[in-house]
Amino acid sequence: MTPSARLQAAIELLDEIIVAARDNGASGDNIAKRFFKARRYAGSKDRRAVREHVYTAIRRFGDRPENGRAAMVGLATEQPELQELFDGSAYGPAALTDSELRASGETIPDWLLDRFAALIDGNEQAVLFDRAPLDIRLNPKKGDAKTIEAAWPEIEALPLPNAYRLPTGTNVENDKQYNGGEIEIQDLGSQAIVAACLPSAPKLVLDMCAGAGGKTLGLAAQLPDDARIIAADTDRGRLSRIEPRLRRSGARNIVTVLLSPNKEEEALGPFKGKCDLVLVDAPCTGTGTWRRNPELRWRMTSKRLDQTTKLQARLLELASNMVAPGGRLVYAVCSLLDAEGGDQAEAFLKNHPKWRDIEVDLPIGRPYRKGTLLTPYQDGTDGFYFTCLEKL
The missing domain is CATH 3.30.70.1170 (Sun protein; domain 3)
Structure with missing residues (x-):
């Protein structure tokens, strides 16, 4: 592929990613895999160059561009060497015009800036798009x-x-x-959340939003084999991905439970009031994972954030009902937004006087609003907020 053809391919791939972000479709990585699978003529250097164009544009623009061409034209405004590739050649992008749509703006959407945790200053923001370790x-x-x-x-x-x-x-x-x-x-931040769960010696553990089981397996690796661990989730596909990991790990004390959305309590009924530890790694906006998934900014709207925080509050309430007296609940989000972290913890404690927050002694993280904040700049981890709560 010529350099111009690579740029045109990047525009086409960005078109698909932008539509998926708007419509809450497949992830950018999955779209890219399908894109290149259908273009087997693209060699490894071609694929690498196309990806570099695509993810440079995604990291650069916080607001979702109108289309892939607008994204690359906006990038070319700042990188003049790209302008030469808009040459109108057979497989390249059409020549630039004065009336082109051009993506612009900051790396973080304006409407989000004042919603970050108070500790996220300019230094923190600057590394939110670095490559993750x-x-x-x-x-x-x-x-x-x-x-x-x-x-x-x-x-x-x-x-x-x-x-x-x-x-x-x-x-x-x-x-x-x-x-x-x-x-x-497993990111160090996720490992820290597992560590925060383990000062006690729980016999019955519920990982209520287990996903593919990363933290479930982390708990199993640290707990004795007679501890019973329930890995539950509403997403059948994600939950199924725990099976090969279970076989590799050798853990035999994990049971998976598929939940029905909005009917989770029915399946979790047998564990109500009996769990020594409940972990809620709640669905969130993923602002703490922008180093890995910068396109998540293009999926975010104030409406989606509001829907997400309402779901988090409901799951936190449901999880609290599963905890035995004297048991613990760890609520975590891979987000750096107060609405998903400190706001949730403080609102819960205000409405539940028979609960208290517990200080967690870890070598990373900072105390923040009834919990702990982990950030890429300060801790070298993905961004997380978590709180450890005890039922009195």
């Missing part, structure tokens, strides 16, 4: 530090037990340590 978690029931340190001499130990960082781009999924269940890929 590759963190792994050692499964102490199947592996040991010496083995993985020998496998990757460049590995870096992180400040939580069993947490390590590898150079970005390291391919671990084809490695025997990964396939043998000795390690799992």
